[in-house]
Amino acid sequence: MDERGKAERLSRTRVYDGRVVRVDVERVRLPRGGECELEMIRHSGAAAVVPLTAEGDVVLVRQYRHATDGWLLEVPAGKLDPGESPEACARRETAEETGLAAGELVPLGWIWTTPGFTDERIWLYLARDLQPAAQDLQGDEDLDVVRMPLAEAVAIAVDGRLVDGKSVCALLRAAAWLTAGGPG
DSSP states (O other), X not given: OOTTOOOEEEEEEEEEEOSXXXXXXXXXXXXXXXXXXXXXXXXXXXXXXXXXXXXXXXXXXXXXXXXXXXXXXXXXXXXOOTTOOHHXXXXXXXXXXXXXXXXXXXXXXXXXXXXXTBOOEEEEEXXXXXXXXXXXXXXXXXXXXXXXXXXXXXXXXXXXXXXXHHHHHHHHHHHHHHHTTSXX
């Protein structure tokens, strides 16, 4: 841990408790002594997956996202259900969104999504040995499955045509892991 210390929570008020997030307003004393009020979005966490076919293609989804008022190209992902492990979530979301089951799931670490106002963390995975499975889209999912070479997906992540943060990070980590030849 960083020796500079942590903030001390002085008070917390829950202002919203929803299906996906909870919102708290917290009064904190920062590590260097200043006090402030912060709005915090609490989230159960999520998993995101780079499904890689035997031919070297990745399976992405083009999904409508109301928050962006448009369609985003993304890796399959979803929030953890209560008590669900990140790996189980990754397997479930891959099958539900793409209609493919992961035979092998390689952990690629995790990321904070937006640490300025949420505690959401997303665990990243590379899925290989893909087999057909039943696609099972949820009522709030409107998406198309998109397949492309991994090199092309990495290129559009790097040049800014793919703008979803978790997807950029997952694609770059998967490509790095594959380039390094797997576990180091």
